[in-house]
Amino acid sequence: MPELPEIYNISEQLNNELVGLKVSEVIIHQEKSINSKIDAFTNNLLNQEIKVVTSHGKWIIITFKSNSRLLINLGMGGDLLYTADIPTKKHQAVIKFNNDYLLSFRFWWFGYIHFVSATETHEMTKKLGIDLIRDDITKEEFKKLFTNRKGSLKSFLLNQKNIAGIGNYYIHDILYNAKIKPSKKIPDLSSRKLGNLYVTIKEEFINSISKRGANYELDIYNNKGEFKADKVAYKEGESCRCGTTIKKMKTGSTSSYYCPKCQK
């Protein structure tokens, strides 16, 4: 499942390729991925010229010159490929451009391609929390997010309404790098720990972005990234750098991997 680094990488690649191009053809095979009837969706998109492509958390945002937008979420994963040929593999949608290249969407589970006009707001993205790479958020502003918040830190971080873009792949090593145990409750965290957390999230994401994302996710050219979460994530029973055995615990509905010695 792509998280902030993969989506950031894809949106930057799309920005390099698509700016100035116009939509020339739209093919939708899965109507439930879009937010209107196929005819209306197609009419809205045709001849729109791309102004800029950016991202917020796990959403890709294509903005047209008309200031209408296409909001894309790959859900549990999938391929969003930029290619000259319509894929032979099963796919849910194709958007073709006036340079005869196209974007093909193939969702593994479920994804969204939503068209939003310049005057409309988009319910699914308007409540998203901060994007720690795109937004200019200081350490102090970050710490303020936790004021008067209760409950576990891990669920807070995974909730897209607080911080957008962290998912089940990056969370383990982020907490390891911040030296925080996954079961930690927010009121028990010192200001210094929250400051460390701000730094480690940004470092983890910047590091992965510099390696073009996780080594199991594809970019728009069908290439995998080179980043691997290798501190404690999915390493139950293996040794931490400190020599202690990495453990797995249940935290809410998900599992957490951690080092009992390094993380307090």
Ligand SMILES: [Zn+2]
């Ligand atoms: Zn350790």
